[in-house]
Amino acid sequence: MKRIYFDYAASTPVDPAVTAAMRPYFSKIFGNPSALHRFGQEASAAVFKxxxxxxxxxxADYREIIFTGSATEANNLALRGAVKSFVYSQATAFRNQNIFAPAAKISSPSARWSRLSSGTKPSVSAGCSSKQSAFVQNFLQPKIIVSTIEHESILETCRDLEKDGIEVVYIPVSKDGIVDLKKIKTALDERTVLVSIMHANNEIGAIQPISAIAEVISNWKLVNRKKIPIFSCQLPVTSYPLFHTDAAQSFQYLDCRPENLGVDLMTLSAHKIYGPKGIGVLYARNWQMVNSDSGIKSQRTNYQLPITNYISPIITGSGQEFGLRSGTDNVPYIVGFAKAVELISNSRELENKRVGKLRDYFWRGFKKINSKIAVNGSMKERLPNNLNIYFPGNRAQELLIKLDLAGIAASLGAACSSRVSKTSYVLRAMGFSLDRASSSLRFSLGRQTAKRDIDYTIATLIKFLKIRR
Structure with missing residues (x-):
């Protein structure tokens, strides 16, 4: 039986060259990269390279690359780490000013924003000065802005943060799956810690206008810099709001250079680019290039860098990854990730054209089956390897099983959600009906996809689709 894979958005096979690059670090160069002896130095050199x-x-600068255990962990570090640092920065500002009487102290930063979420402010002792009152009244409750179609590692993290009193604003998307820039602009205020909008969606392949969003945020900073509350002179006011993008899906196909996108934080995943599972990266702009006494100027940006780190670790221990992610570095997987990046960097343009042509050929084949078949999302602002297809009158789960029995692997949507058979929240957020969301399948192409695979799949679908002519 044929075996045809159309689920490259879920995961990719490890490239043989990646496997070969990793192999020595399992048994030959196996030292702990934190160790001082030669075995450790060899491993450390591999991580550095x-x-x-x-x-x-x-x-980017090498110090802006933070290795994590997955893209999900990188997303968590971006969101939780930014909120944690924002709150701790405020606590530090209060402490450094020494404005509170003992009775005014709150047990922890968590307690601070929990009180704010219930509509109360920290109290101060009788006889406080006007400066003390201003500090208290301007204590900022953290706020995050995300889209309604983010990966679940973003959305579930936001829901968890909401339980701790963090405000989250969910920006709607159009029928094409594109975020509303005006609503992002409206949602921005002095409490906004971070905006997180994925570069390209994992289900529908919709490419977001990341550079335009970055410009909206940058312009807001310029206009509102003087409106920051009184105590913010102690905070990295020129860094907030931070801008994060999840580029796990887009890195293989699009220009993801942070300077071009205008992002502060970016998530990458190895197993989406023919590398190993279990390794991710968080790019964090200039976070370590900080003078603890005064702000410094970046050589690559025009704005002043923060006087405190703008993300804090969520996994603590021995302080690996510049103190942001403790745990022994996974040397073989880190080496494999770097090799996968090297390979896609050398082949990106040609592969984009090849896969894009196959994707368009696939779409024409679907339309030949029946004109009622439709694509979900825009065909213009879309990753070249993605098709999300609506089959009216057919249950997607039934189609998926029939295709699998014929040796064809497709997907209901996000791989992380498919096993529990949930209706696509992405399609629902785009305004599509429950029926349409329940009758849609994702086909994602990759390096091994050939024209004959598409022909076989179209011929197979013709046999059992209820809408065939």
Missing amino acids: ARLGIAKSLG
Whole structure:
């Protein structure tokens, strides 16, 4: 039986060259990269080389590359780490000013924003000065802005943060799956810690206008810089709101250089680009290039850098990854990630054209089956390997099983959600009916996809689709 794979958006096979690059680090160069002896130094050198390679592909500094255990962890570090640092920065500002009497102290930063979420302000002792009152009244409750179609590692993290009193604003999308820039602009205020909008959606392949969003945020900073509350002179006011994008799906196909996108934080995943599972990256702009006494100027940006780090670790321990992600570095997987990045950087343009032509050929084949078949999302602002197809009158789960029995792998949507058979929240957020969301399948192409695979799939679908002519 044929075996045809149309689920490259869920995961990709490890490239043989990646496997070969990783192999020595399982048994030959196996030392702990934190160790001082030669075995450790060899492993550490491999990590450093990999970090340099990934940084070069992004036009970044090697110290801006933070290795994590997955893209999900990188997303968590971006969101939770930014909120944690924002709250701690405020606590530091209060402490450094020494404005509170003992009775005014609150047990923890968590308690501070929990009180704010219930509509109360920290209290101060009788006889407080006007400066003390201003500090208290201007204590900022953290706020995050995300779209309604983000990956679940973003949305579920936001829902968890909401339980702790963090405000989250969910920006709607159009029928094409594109975020509303005007609503992002309206949602921005002095409490906004971070805006997180994915570069390209994992279900429908919709490419978001990241550079335009970055411009909206940058313009807001310029206009509102003087409106920051009194105590914010102690905070990295020129960094907030931070801008994060999840580029796990887009990195293989699009220009993801942070300087071009205008982002502060960016998530990458190895297993989406023919690398190993279990390794991710968080790009964090200039976070470590900070003078603890005064702000410094970046050589690559025009705005002043923060006087405190703008993300804090969520996994603590021995302080690996510049103190942002503790845990022994996974040397083989880090090496594999870097090799995968090298390979896609060398083949991106040609592969984009090849896969794009196959995708369009696939779409024409669907239309030949029946004109009622429709694509979900825009065919223009879309990753070249993605098709999300609506089959009216057919249950997607039934189609998926029939295709699988014929040796064809497709997907209901996000791989992380498919096993529980949930209706696509992405399609529902785009305004499509429950019936349409329940009758749609994702086909994502990759390096091994050939024209004959598409022909076989179309011929197979013709046999059992209820809408065939």
